[in-house]
Structures are given as C-alpha cells and as structure tokens.
Amino acid sequence: MDKRAALTETLPHVMRYARALTRNADTAEDLLHDCVGRALSRLHLFEAGTNMRAWLFTIMHNIHRQNLRQSSRRPRTDSLTDELAERIGREADQNDKLMLRDFERALGELPDDQRHVILLVGLEDMSYQETADVLEIPVGTVMSRLARARAKLRQAMDGNGKPNLRSVK
Known part of the structure; x- marks a missing residue:
C-alpha cells in the first residue's frame, strides 16, 4: 500500500x-x-x-x-454524545443518552494529559507504546495517567455507570 x-x-x-x-x-x-x-x-x-x-x-x-x-480558550460547543451513540451501533435510548452526556462531561473535566491518554487508548484502541510515541512520553507515564483518568471517570460516573440525576422539587 x-x-x-x-x-x-x-x-x-x-x-x-x-x-x-x-x-x-x-x-x-x-x-x-x-x-x-x-x-x-x-x-x-x-x-x-x-x-x-x-x-x-x-x-x-x-x-x-x-x-x-x-488560543486563550478551548471551544466546547459540540457534543460527543452522537458520536458515542453511533459507535455503540444503535440509537441510544434516553438512559443511554444521559449516561453518555455524563460520561462526556466527566471526560471534559479531566486534565488534558489524562484526557489525551484515555482518548488514544480507549477510543482509538492504541497500545500503551503507540500512545507513548504519539504523546512523546514514557510508557509508564501513559499507564499512570490512564489509571488516574479511569479512576476519575469511575468516580464521576458514581462507580455504577448510572447517570448522575438530581432531584428537582
């Protein structure tokens, strides 16, 4: 090729x-x-x-x-929700959309260094070595950033994968 x-x-x-x-x-x-x-x-x-x-x-x-x-600011206007729903391979129901929204929000709150690692390893299915090469960091740093990112995402998703809903009175 x-x-x-x-x-x-x-x-x-x-x-x-x-x-x-x-x-x-x-x-x-x-x-x-x-x-x-x-x-x-x-x-x-x-x-x-x-x-x-x-x-x-x-x-x-x-x-x-x-x-x-x-740039002094990063744009955050569009959503990854449709992209993630498409990757799932079906139309997301309401609960899925809420979970995806919460996941997207949690992903956006990660520090850039952790977000880049989780996107390359999780979304793009790159190996730790490939990720290290792309980001020009050691493999051990990829592993520690990935572990921290996963822990923060788990915590943000309440550890059970359910959407974070608040009561409205």
Whole structure:
C-alpha cells in the first residue's frame, strides 16, 4: 500500500480523534485539514512499514497543542454524545443518552494529559507504546495517567455507570 492510500485509510480515525480533542465539529475539521496538509507536505519523511495512524496522531497532537497555546480558550460547543451513540451501533435510548452526556462531561473535566491518554487508548484502541510515541512520553507515564483518568471517570460516573440525576422539587 502506498503512503497516500495508507493516509486516506486512516482518516476516519484521525477525524474521530480530532472531534474528541476539540469537542467542536468545525474546529475538528480545521484541525484535520491542518494535520493532513502538514502530513502531505512531509509525506517523504514517513518511513514505510511504520504506523501511519500513530504518525498522524502525533502530528495532530502537536498541532492541537500549538493551537491551545495560541488560543486563550478551548471551544466546547459540540457534543460527543452522537458520536458515542453511533459507535455503540444503535440509537441510544434516553438512559443511554444521559449516561453518555455524563460520561462526556466527566471526560471534559479531566486534565488534558489524562484526557489525551484515555482518548488514544480507549477510543482509538492504541497500545500503551503507540500512545507513548504519539504523546512523546514514557510508557509508564501513559499507564499512570490512564489509571488516574479511569479512576476519575469511575468516580464521576458514581462507580455504577448510572447517570448522575438530581432531584428537582
């Protein structure tokens, strides 16, 4: 498979990661465009036989980090709920939607370093080593951030996976 075909095949994963990073469809498209543009301009640097997805995620992560530094705020207007419901493979019922909303909120409250790890390992199904390569951190750091993120998500979801509902009087 040639490099351009490998890049094209990986785009759905890269777009999903962009949406998860930015939490905004328009910003995600801009991030994807920047990532693909940079990747195409540097395609000659990609080593055949290595992981195209990890290479693109590294580029995207670096662009996103640069964008955050240049911006004073992070957009949080769009929701991952529809994306997560689609990944489940069926129309989510009301309870599922509430759980997804609570999960999305808890995910958004994680520190960026923990959120990036949980997105790469959990959503993108990357290995610890691939995640470490993308984020340019040691594997042990991936493992500790992942453990902390999972613990915080479990705590936020009340440990039982039920939506956090409040009483209205």
